[in-house]
Every structure is written in structure tokens, then in C-alpha cells.
Ligand code: HEC
């Protein structure tokens with residue numbers, strides 16, 4: 001044991017140093033390629049807040065944009081940048097770069113976006129959430145450990161769009177955004193009114 005300990009400390013030290021370097025690469029890449037859209041002000045209602053996501057969900061998601069299991073939204077143009085969508089962004093990144101970005105964004109603190117919600121709809125949405133979504137999206141959709149994104153405090157128009165893509169997919173498996181069989185079963189059961197209530201509920205949740 002006495003002999004092994006320093007060796008173990010060395011290994012741990014080396015892996016910390018390595019992940020530090022990977023995160024530093026993520027900081028530069030994010031500033032260069034992501035933060036003109038995904039910024040701390042969250043000023044574009046089509047663009048989700050991606051701070052604090054689990055690295056696993058993050059990596060899977062970028063992979064899904066590449067394979068089109070997840071359809072990218074419309075191209076967005078920001079000042080000084082060409083119009084792009086998430087498929088183009090994902091395709092421009094190497095595996096190493098995706099890992100660096102995933103590790104970096106996982107260290108960032110996620111904050112709910114302040115929005116006006118309808119309290120009646122929040123109440124109604126909470127009921128639907130408890131019955132059909134809570135098992136996989138814990139704590140109002142705020143727990144990154146679910147590896148299912150962060151729904152709490154996202155822009156309402158983003159939530160509306162993604163729920164609608166899952167509902168399309170529940171109707172026709174080739175359409176919309178791919179999901180697991182289990183989630184599809186729950187999504188299939190919600191009505192238009194439930195979907196809107198869920199949007200208000202998730203938007204009202206703190207992270
Ligand atoms: C031109 C604007 C733009 C740029 C640049 C951009 N994104 Fe996005 N991103 C979006 C929009 C809009 C969405 C949501 C709509 C969609 O699915 O396309 C999104 C969605 C995402 C999601 C999924 C979020 C979720 O809740 O599931 C991740 C992860 C992501 N982006 C990561 C990145 C990374 C990493 C970069 C930089 C390498 C980046 N984005 C650059 C606009 C952008």
C-alpha cells in the first residue's frame with residue numbers, strides 16, 4: 001500500500017492535468033464556435049442554454065445532429081458570422097473537440113432564463129409532468145444526471161419546438177426527433193393542451 005499510494009497519486013494527478021488541458025481547449029473552442037449563439041445572456045429564444053449539461057448527453061446530442069436522428073432547426077445568422085445550424089456545427093467538430101466542449105460546458109453553471117409564465121398552466125403542466133415525465137426528467141427537469149438535457153428554465157419557444165418534434169415522431173417514427181420507445185409511449189398520450197402546459201411548467205422551474 002505504502003508503495004502503491006504515490007503511484008496512484010501520480011496517475012490521478014496526471015489525469016487531472018489532462019482534463020484541465022481538455023477543458024482549456026473547450027474554453028477556446030466555445031468562444032470561437034458556440035458562444036455567439038449559446039451565450040450567457042440567452043438572448044435568442046430559439047437557442048437553448050447548454051451550460052451544465054452532462055457530458056454524455058452533450059456528446060450524444062452532437063452525434064444525433066450529425067446522423068439527423070435529431071433534426072437541426074433553421075439556420076441562424078449572427079453579426080460577423082455565416083448562417084449556420086447545429087448539423088453544420090456538429091459536422092465541423094472532431095471527436096476530440098466534442099469531448100473538450102462537453103467537458104467544458106459540464107463545468108459551467110446553468111441558470112434558469114427569467115420568463116413570464118401562466119400560473120394556471122404551470123399547475124396543469126405539473127400534473128402531466130408528474131404522471132408522464134418525472135421518472136426520466138427529475139426535479140422539474142433540472143437534473144443533468146438524467147442524461148436527458150435540462151428542461152428547467154429553458155426558453156419557452158425552444159421547449160415548444162422540441163416537444164412538438166417528439167410528438168411528430170410519436171405519430172411517425174421517421175419524422176421529428178428520435179426518442180426511446182418508453183418516452184414515445186408517454187409523449188403519445190399528451191394532448192395539445194398538455195404540451196402547452198408542460199412548456200409553462202418546465203419554463204417556470206429553477207435549475
Ligand atoms: C448559429 C447559432 C448556433 C451556433 C453557432 C451553435 N449553436 Fe448549438 N444550438 C443552436 C440552436 C438554435 C439549437 C436548438 C435548435 C436545434 O436543435 O437546432 C442548438 C442546440 C444545441 C444543443 C442541444 C441542446 C439541448 O437542449 O438538447 C447542443 C448540445 C448545442 N447546441 C451545442 C453547441 C456547441 C457545442 C456549439 C459550438 C461548437 C454550438 N452549439 C454552436 C444554435 C447554435
Ligand code: HEC
Pocket residue numbers: 048060061064070129132133134135136137147148149150151159162163178179180182183186187190198
Ligand atoms: C423513459 C424516459 C423518459 C420519459 C418518460 C420522458 N423522457 Fe423526455 N427525454 C428522455 C431522454 C433519454 C431524452 C434525451 C433524448 C436524446 O438523447 O435526444 C429526453 C429528452 C427530452 C427533451 C429534449 C431535451 C433537450 O434539451 O432538448 C424534452 C423536451 C423532453 N424529453 C420532454 C419530455 C416530456 C414532456 C415528457 C413527458 C410527457 C418526457 N420527456 C418523458 C427520456 C424520457
